[in-house]
Amino acid sequence: MATExxxxxxxxxxxxxxxxxxxxxxxRNDDPREKYYVLEMFPYPxxxxxxxxxxxxxxxxxxxxxxxxxGFNVLHPMGWDAFGMPAENAAMQNKVHPKGWTYENIxxxxxxxxxxxxxxxxxxxxxxxDVEYYQRQQHLFLDFLEKGLVYRKxxxxxxxxxxxxxxxxxxxxxxxxxxxxxxxEQRELTQWFFRITDFSQxxxxxxxxxxxxxxxxxxxxxxxxxxxxxxxxxxxxxxxxGLTGEKDVxxxxxxxxxxxxxxxxxxxxxxxxxxxxxxxxxxxxxxxxECRRAGTSLAALETAEKKGMDTGIRVxxxxxxxxxxxxxxxxxxxxxxxxGAIFGCPSGDQRDLDFAHKYDLPVVPVVMPKDADxxxxxxxxxxxxxxxxxxxxxxxxxxxxxDAFETVATRLSAATLGNAPQGELKxxxxxxxxxxxxxRYWGCPIPVIHCDDCGVVPVPKxxxxxxxxxxxxxxxxxxxxxxxxxxxxxxxxxxxxDARRETDTMDTFVDSSWYFARFTAPWEDxxxxxxxxxxxxxxxxxxxxxxxxxxxxxxxxxxxxxMQVSGHLDVKEPFKGLFTQGMVxxxxxxxxxxxxxxxxxxxxxxxxxxxxKRRALHLESGEExxxxxxxxxxKSKKNVVDPDDIIASYGADTxxxxxxxxxxxxxxxxxxxxxxxxxxxxxxxxxRLVSEAALSLKTAESRPGEEGDALAxxxxxxxxxxxxxADYDKLAFNKAVARIxxxxxxxxxxxxxxxxxxxxxxLASALCEAVGILIRIVAPMTPHLAEECWREIGGAxxxxxxxxxxxxDSLVADNEVTLPVQINGKKRADLxxxxxxxxxxxxxxxxxxxxxxxxxxxxxxxxxxxxxxxxVNVVV
RNA sequence: GCGGGCGUGGCGAAACUGGUAGACGCAAGAGACUUAAAAUCUCUCGGCCUUGGCUGUGCGGGUUCGAUCCCCGCCGCCCGCACCA
Numbered sequence: 016m017a018t019e020x021x022x023x024x025x026x027x028x029x030x031x032x033x034x035x036x037x038x039x040x041x042x043r044n045d046d047p048r049e050k051y052y053v054l055e056m057f058p059y060p061x062x063x064x065x066x067x068x069x070x071x072x073x074x075x076x077x078x079x080x081x082x083x084x085x086g087f088n089v090l091h092p093m094g095w096d097a098f099g100m101p102a103e104n105a106a107m108q109n110k111v112h113p114k115g116w117t118y119e120n121i122x123x124x125x126x127x128x129x130x131x132x133x134x135x136x137x138x139x140x141x142x143x144x145d146v147e148y149y150q151r152q153q154h155l156f157l158d159f160l161e162k163g164l165v166y167r168k169x170x171x172x173x174x175x176x177x178x179x180x181x182x183x184x185x186x187x188x189x190x191x192x193x194x195x196x197x198x199x200e201q202r203e204l205t206q207w208f209f210r211i212t213d214f215s216q217x218x219x220x221x222x223x224x225x226x227x228x229x230x231x232x233x234x235x236x237x238x239x240x241x242x243x244x245x246x247x248x249x250x251x252x253x254x255x256x257g258l259t260g261e262k263d264v265x266x267x268x269x270x271x272x273x274x275x276x277x278x279x280x281x282x283x284x285x286x287x288x289x290x291x292x293x294x295x296x297x298x299x300x301x302x303x304x305e306c307r308r309a310g311t312s313l314a315a316l317e318t319a320e321k322k323g324m325d326t327g328i329r330v331x332x333x334x335x336x337x338x339x340x341x342x343x344x345x346x347x348x349x350x351x352x353x354x355g356a357i358f359g360c361p362s363g364d365q366r367d368l369d370f371a372h373k374y375d376l377p378v379v380p381v382v383m384p385k386d387a388d389x390x391x392x393x394x395x396x397x398x399x400x401x402x403x404x405x406x407x408x409x410x411x412x413x414x415x416x417x418d419a420f421e422t423v424a425t426r427l428s429a430a431t432l433g434n435a436p437q438g439e440l441k442x443x444x445x446x447x448x449x450x451x452x453x454x455r456y457w458g459c460p461i462p463v464i465h466c467d468d469c470g471v472v473p474v475p476k477x478x479x480x481x482x483x484x485x486x487x488x489x490x491x492x493x494x495x496x497x498x499x500x501x502x503x504x505x506x507x508x509x510x511x512x513d514a515r516r517e518t519d520t521m522d523t524f525v526d527s528s529w530y531f532a533r534f535t536a537p538w539e540d541x542x543x544x545x546x547x548x549x550x551x552x553x554x555x556x557x558x559x560x561x562x563x564x565x566x567x568x569x570x571x572x573x574x575x576x577x578m579q580v581s582g583h584l585d586v587k588e589p590f591k592g593l594f595t596q597g598m599v600x601x602x603x604x605x606x607x608x609x610x611x612x613x614x615x616x617x618x619x620x621x622x623x624x625x626x627x628k629r630r631a632l633h634l635e636s637g638e639e640x641x642x643x644x645x646x647x648x649x650k651s652k653k654n655v656v657d658p659d660d661i662i663a664s665y666g667a668d669t670x671x672x673x674x675x676x677x678x679x680x681x682x683x684x685x686x687x688x689x690x691x692x693x694x695x696x697x698x699x700x701x702x703r704l705v706s707e708a709a710l711s712l713k714t715a716e717s718r719p720g721e722e723g724d725a726l727a728x729x730x731x732x733x734x735x736x737x738x739x740x741a742d743y744d745k746l747a748f749n750k751a752v753a754r755i756x757x758x759x760x761x762x763x764x765x766x767x768x769x770x771x772x773x774x775x776x777x778l779a780s781a782l783c784e785a786v787g788i789l790i791r792i793v794a795p796m797t798p799h800l801a802e803e804c805w806r807e808i809g810g811a812x813x814x815x816x817x818x819x820x821x822x823x824d825s826l827v828a829d830n831e832v833t834l835p836v837q838i839n840g841k842k843r844a845d846l847x848x849x850x851x852x853x854x855x856x857x858x859x860x861x862x863x864x865x866x867x868x869x870x871x872x873x874x875x876x877x878x879x880x881x882x883x884x885x886x887v888n889v890v891v
Numbered sequence: 892g893c894g895g896g897c898g899u900g901g902c903g904a905a906a907c908u909g910g911u912a913g914a915c916g917c918a919a920g921a922g923a924c925u926u927a928a929a930a931u932c933u934c935u936c937g938g939c940c941u942u943g944g945c946u947g948u949g950c951g952g953g954u955u956c957g958a959u960c961c962c963c964g965c966c967g968c969c970c971g972c973a974c975c976a
Contacts, residue, residue: 753915
């Protein structure tokens with residue numbers, strides 16, 4: 016009986032319509048079953064989806080469908096991270112409105128995602144640029160403001176004088192704006208900040224509770240937060256050189272133990288003391304300017320020479336009033352870490368040592384390795400940064416580094432300078448408060464009003480939303496909100512006088528810092544329904560790219576805490592489980608050189624192989640195209656493969672199955688068409704096997720048939736079920752795929768017997784069950800195929816609403832095991848024996864083996880190692 | 892520089908963290924079916940020699956009855972942070 020090939024173009028839309036009709040994936044908040052929240056990082060609507068999206072959402076969908084089958088009430092929503100620069104760039108380049116551009120992209124991409132057959136609750140969909148969403152974000156902002164979690168301060172920013180905008184550090188390339196190419200200036204602007212540093216310690220401590228996060232990500236966050244334990248030490252100014260009125264200067268150090276090795280103080284060019292000095296001395300002024308300019312170029316930092324200038328100011332050593340040290344302005348001291356001032360101990364720090372050599376400052380070794388000889392220990396070109404024993408340090412001599420730290424801390428805390436302690440213990444963090452002001456149009460307006468009389472006035476909640484005006488122009492650089500004729504002019508909510516709206520919008524990272532909470536009740540007037548948020552959160556499984564390991568995840572962790580403080584929910588950590596999936600990468604193709612280089616999409620070329628050499632030829636012109644490096648799929652390099660083509664020719668199931676096969680999900684994959692065909696063969700094979708055997712399986716009981724090993728079929732079915740279940744639990748999709756292949760390979764012969772109408776009733780019944788298991792374990796990956804097969808075998812209802820089958824322990828465990836038998840560690844034979852055979856029984860059986868007898872040649876073995884149910888090793 | 896990870900066939904990768912190395916898939920080769928093609932099926936497929944072995948998980952040592960896995964020392968690649976006091 017010839018079976019028709021499975022036709023995804025017919026089947027997939029049919030089942031998608033069916034799921035939709037029956038509201039299979041709508042999630043109710045009042046469902047009594049245990050909850051499971053699975054979320055993939057929502058996409059930026061850049062235009063079309065690419066294979067990276069397919070991989071991300073296929074993984075999430077497997078988890079969602081699997082957990083649904085396991086009986087959980089699954090929340091699996093989708094939305095759009097829709098504010099951001101590309102929309103404004105498109106507006107400037109193509110004269111389209113950011114709003115129109117964004118919503119059109121969303122419509123396209125939504126259609127593409129729907130064609131993948133994802134089990135999403137589309138009723139909860141939103142875009143962050145929806146007024147309904149950003150209104151609630153403004154609400155949150157106001158609540159944070161009230162709780163003191165938001166503040167304004169002057170801050171240095173990278174300012175592009177051509178585009179009239181602030182640039183993020185990564186948008187400054189070699190000191191120039193990435194778009195305009197203009198030299199970037201450092202400007203002081205008043206900006207809004209979120210007080211993320213209020214939670215530094217908690218954000219650090221709680222990392223330990225996130226045991227379902229990759230170790231790597233936790234470590235990255237830990238380093239980013241950057242906790243260090245040290246001291247603040249105040250140094251009395253002995254000589255001000257007529258440059259400052261200050262009486263003392265405070266430094267931060269993690270090595271107070273090395274205090275007797277100090278030979279200079281260094282301060283940042285932005286330190287108040289440096290500013291005082293610069294005001295009095297043009298040379299210092301010039302040097303400070305130079306330091307600031309150098310600071311803009313990120314790459315230059317690496318190689319930048321350590322430079323300093325002696326200010327002439329002198330300070331007294333905290334433990335010796337007669338010991339004076341020079342104060343330098345130095346280009347390597349950062350104003351925003353510690354106090355912007357350090358003491359230099361050249362023997363214990365490589366940078367300080369280089370600096371000391373350059374400016375002829377003393378180098379006194381104060382720490383030596385435990386086993387070194389104090390008489391001969393010296394510092395050459397390399398500082399000794401390790402722990403050890405104190406030397407040349409007066410009352411600290413002989414102490415360990417650790418004890419010296421304690422001693423100095425105790426003494427300085429007790430001592431006073433003026434009327435304050437001379438030193439205090441201080442924990443310092445690298446983490447900075449989060450600046451959220453952006454001088455851009457396409458973002459969430461910051462809901463405050465500036466009044467000449469009342470100052471900064473929050474917009475009353477009743478007046479929300481502060482809506483973005485639609486009638487804006489992009490013909491000039493700068494923020495369109497600034498030059499809008501009317502939008503910024505409003506009355507002060509306090510006094511009613513003319514006032515001005517804040518025209519800055521929020522960093523788009525704010526939008527993505529709480530969307531996962533909004534999904535729990537997107538219909539709410541308030542930002543959240545706390546009951547719903549508390550019930551659903553934390554997200555049980557969050558899936559996304561490693562590129563968000565720090566910022567997005569840290570900001571979301573902060574937001575959750577801030578929302579807890581302001582009563583919007585009552586959990587601390589937003590994401591219980593995190594999985595970082597690998598990228599989909601592809602070769603790049605280009606023609607032309609230098610500035611004229613033009614990228615070519617894979618769709619426009621064909622690859623030819625000649626004498627082992629691969630060549631790329633342009634389809635239209637036949638011209639040879641250069642094959643470039645393998646990189647992450649991106650619009651700019653055009654090395655994207657549009658899933659539409661693959662879905663159109665092979666179907667969504669094949670695309671899904673392929674991206675889940677072969678490679679571990681956390682590793683990058685190189686896209687290859689050959690792999691797609693392999694996956695498609697599997698889809699067709701499952702369909703053929705199931706459909707060919709389906710009829711005879713149903714009728715087998717009525718007639719006698721050939722013997723078949725029904726038990727073997729049941730055993731592999733249940734073993735596979737158990738293993739695949741474990742793989743899905745661990746998100747090891749590639750291993751699940753391999754096991755399913757093995758399973759299908761094992762079923763092929765018995766199913767052929769059945770298809771020929773020769774299966775015994777026992778075999779037919781075992782096959783019936785096995786096929787049912789097969790359909791349900793492939794269903795999370797290839798859901799349309801599963802439905803089609805399910806109908807073919809006469810399954811009740813939909814696979815999508817069927818439960819997960821339970822494996823039987825008795826069928827999973829074998830009564831007999833086959834042990835490899837090694838002689839001196841090399842495998843020489845197999846031994847099949849009862850599973851519960853004891854040591855002596857196994858030994859006896861092993862000694863009886865021909866191969867063992869031959870190896871022993873009549874001798875007694877030295878040793879026999881029996882690892883139960885695993886291996887036997889005979890040592891001769 | 893600091894921190895982390897990885898290195899297994901022609902390719903993507905498995906191997907229950909000390910127990911048969913290379914499961915499964917891709918590619919390749921041979922064959923069957925076919926007028927032919929597609930589809931499908933069967934077999935081969937790390938390397939070296941003659942059956943049977945030997946050898947093999949980046950390289951060199953070590954621990955162990957037994958090492959892809961643990962320890963020491965190299966080599967190579969990738970990622971993150973980067974003047975953090």
